[in-house]
Amino acid sequence: MQIEIWRKWLLVAATVFLVAPIAGCGSSDGLVLVSGTVTYDGAPIPEGTIQFRALEGDQKAYAASIVDGKYEARVEPGPASVEVRASRFIEGKFVESNPGEFDQVGEMYIPEKYNSRTELKVTVESDKLDENFDLVSK
C-alpha cells in the first residue's frame, strides 16, 4: 500500500521535472524576421546597411547589413520607415585627417530620399516577411 503511494508520487514528480524545462523554452523578444533584396538602379547593392525605425511607440531602430543585395533583419512588428545606406571610394581623393596618414575619401551614393529624408515605408507583419526594395537614382 505504502509503496503504491510512493510510486504515484514519483511518477508525478518525474513528469513535473521533465516537462517544466521544456515549457519554459521559446524566444519572447517580440521581433520578427524580415528579409529580401535591395537593388540600386537595377543592380544589387554589394555592401551597405538597411535600417528600420518603428513609426509608433518607442521609435526604436533595427539595422542589418546588406551583402550582395541581400539582407536579413530582426524587426519590431508595425509600421516602420526604412533607410538604406551604401558607400564607395572617390577615385584619387585623399585627405590627411590624422598626421602622416592619407586616407581615401568615400561617398555615400544612395540618394537622401532613401536615408536621411527617407520616403520608404513598410508595415512589418507579425510573421516572416519578404520585402524587396528597388531604389532608383532619379
Next chain:
Amino acid sequence: MQLLKLESESSAVDRRGGFTLVELLVVIAIIGVMVGLLLPAVQAAREAARRMQCSNNNKQISLAMHNYHDAFKTFPYGHKLEVAGQTKRRDCWFHRVLPFIEQQSYYDAYDQVEVTYGQFPAEYIHRLPVEIAGRPVDAFMCPSDPSGPARGGNGSTTGFKGNYAVCAGGGNPTTAIIANITVPINYDMTVDAGGMFGRQLARRFRDCVDGTSNTLMLSEGMLRGTAAAWGELGGYWGGAPHGSFGFSTGETPNTTVPDRVYSCGSTTWRKAPCENGFAGGLPGRYNFARSYHAGGVNTALCDGSVRFVSDSVERQLWRNLGNRDEGGIIGEF
C-alpha cells in the same frame, strides 16, 4: 528487554522491503534533470562575477570623477580641443582621471614625457612610446570582454583601448524624434550633444540640471579586437576626437544600429556592427553602449551610483538619461 528490542528492529527491516528498479531509474532521472538545470547556472555564476567586477570598475571611475571634481571644481573634458603645435594633442578624460584612480605615477610618466617617436615629435599622444601609451589599466577593462587587453583605435596598435566611455548625450528628443537622432561627436563638433561630456566641455555639477541621479556619466562598449582603426569606443590614445571618448544614448544599449566612427576595427564583429564614417562618406560620429553581459550594460550615473540598464529600456527614457537638462521625466529603468 534487550532481546525484545532487537526482534522488533529486525522485523521492521523486513517489512520495509526495497525499491524496484523502475523507481530507482526514475529517481536517477530526476537527479539527472536537476543536475542538468544546475550546471548551466554554475557557469552563469562566473559571468555574474565578471559583471559584478565590471560594475565595480564603473563605480571606481565614477568616484575618481567625483574626486577630480573636488580637486578642480569641474569634471574633466571629454577630450581636448586640438590646436596645432600643442603638446599632448588629443588628450582625453582617461588621462585626466588617472591620478584619481591610484595611477599617479603612471600619470606623472605621461605628463613628463618629452621624447620623439620616429621622425615625429610627441605632439600627438598616439606617437608616445609603447611603454607609455600601451600600458593596460585594469580598472578600464571589462573582464567579460574577450578582446581585453586590446590596443588600437589610434591609427596603430600601440595605444591601450579600454571598455569605458563617458556619456556625450542623446540629442534633442523634441526636434528629432524619428530620424537623425544620433548626434555627431566628431572632429568638427560645434553642437552640444546634450550630455555631460564633449570637446573641451568642462562641466560642473551645477550643469547637471536634471539632477545627478537622472543623468548618465559612464557606460561600457564592446572592443572589436586589437585593430589600428580610429575612433572606436575606448581608444583613449588618439582616437578621442574621432569618437573614442564617448557614447551616444541615441539608440538603446546593444542596438543593431551600427556605431559610426572615423574608421572601424571590424565591420563584421558579432553583435557590435560598425560603419566607416570617413571611408563611407557618412556624417556624424557616435558609439553606442554595448557589452558582453547578458541583456544589458553597466552604467554609472553622475551621482556615482552604478546601474545595470536593460537592452529593452525605453528609448526615450534612455535618451533623457543621457541628456543633462532636457527636463524629461525619468521613469523606472
